[in-house]
Amino acid sequence: MGEISVIAVAAVLLLSIVSLLVGLTYRALRLGMRRMRYSSSSVRYTGYAAVFVMVGWLLFTGFISFVDFFPKRYLPFLSSTIGVIIPLVSVFYLYNSGKLTKVIMKMTKQWFINIHFIRVFIELMLWFMFIDGIVPKQMTLEGFNFDIVFGLSAPFVAYRCFKSKEWPIRLALVWNIFGALSLVVFIITSLLSTDGPLFVFENDVPNRLAIQFPFIWLQTFIVPFFLFIHFLSIKQILYRTGESSEFNFVTPQKRKRRSAPRS
Numbered sequence: 687m688g689e690i691s692v693i694a695v696a697a698v699l700l701l702s703i704v705s706l707l708v709g710l711t712y713r714a715l716r717l718g719m720r721r722m723r724y725s726s727s728s729v730r731y732t733g734y735a736a737v738f739v740m741v742g743w744l745l746f747t748g749f750i751s752f753v754d755f756f757p758k759r760y761l762p763f764l765s766s767t768i769g770v771i772i773p774l775v776s777v778f779y780l781y782n783s784g785k786l787t788k789v790i791m792k793m794t795k796q797w798f799i800n801i802h803f804i805r806v807f808i809e810l811m812l813w814f815m816f817i818d819g820i821v822p823k824q825m826t827l828e829g830f831n832f833d834i835v836f837g838l839s840a841p842f843v844a845y846r847c848f849k850s851k852e853w854p855i856r857l858a859l860v861w862n863i864f865g866a867l868s869l870v871v872f873i874i875t876s877l878l879s880t881d882g883p884l885f886v887f888e889n890d891v892p893n894r895l896a897i898q899f900p901f902i903w904l905q906t907f908i909v910p911f912f913l914f915i916h917f918l919s920i921k922q923i924l925y926r927t928g929e930s931s932e933f934n935f936v937t938p939q940k941r942k943r944r945s946a947p948r949s
Contacts, residue, residue: 692818696811700900700908703804704744707911712737714797721792740907743773747906751899773910790918791925798919799844799858802865802912806837808904822879822891830875836865859923866916869909876905 712733719729790798809831815821816828823829843861846853878886879893895901 692815692820696815697900699807699811700903703807704900704903704907706804707801707908708737708740710801711740711911714793715789718789718793744903744907747902748899751897751902773906774913776910790922793922795848795858795919795922796844798915798922799840799848799861801915802840803837805833805840805912808908809834809837816891819891821895822893824875824879825872825893831872832868833872836861836868855923859920862916862920862923866913866920869913869916873905873909 715736716729716733719732809827812821812831813826813828816823816826825831827834839861843853843858847855847858876893876895895904
């Protein structure tokens, strides 16, 4: 399979994954708001707003990949760092939103785990691109990318911890923590593999995905998206186990004890 065909297949796969993530987010958000008994108009407009923000960010980062927005020498590095920092700041803001907390508490716990199965296809895409000499080795499963482990294990963790309850819920918490760390390692590896002041890997194939469309969305949308999902799952688990107060999360109000009637 030639380089052009590999890139074409990978591009189509990535576009499909991005579209799927936007659609699943829209559906899950509306479901959670319906369970909160919001009005149908509020549910609809909030879902549209979420899609609008995500699509707007995708269009902006896609625009960067086509236009010389930064100096060419540091274009890959600057586009990757800025493209990662902005969504991570947004993730931090949304993570501490009390309204969002109430919505995610009404969402299915398995959803936050099962959606990570999509990472298997991303990992395979990177691996095939590495075989064709397009992606550096350290960004694949043969290097420092362990996403395929969490993608393949996601359905089992979701079923055993939340459906059959054969495994303790703490296992899902640990799984989420290590899954988030895996994404952080991927971000760091990607930055260190990109042309710029932090380039340290001495190989013939630097990371050029940071400036190529649609692969720029890998670092600017897909990785922050799954990192956000990990955080939300952790928040949901800690909330339900009553440990959220230690992490400054929104905690359920304690019920007041009714005093016994006087005789």
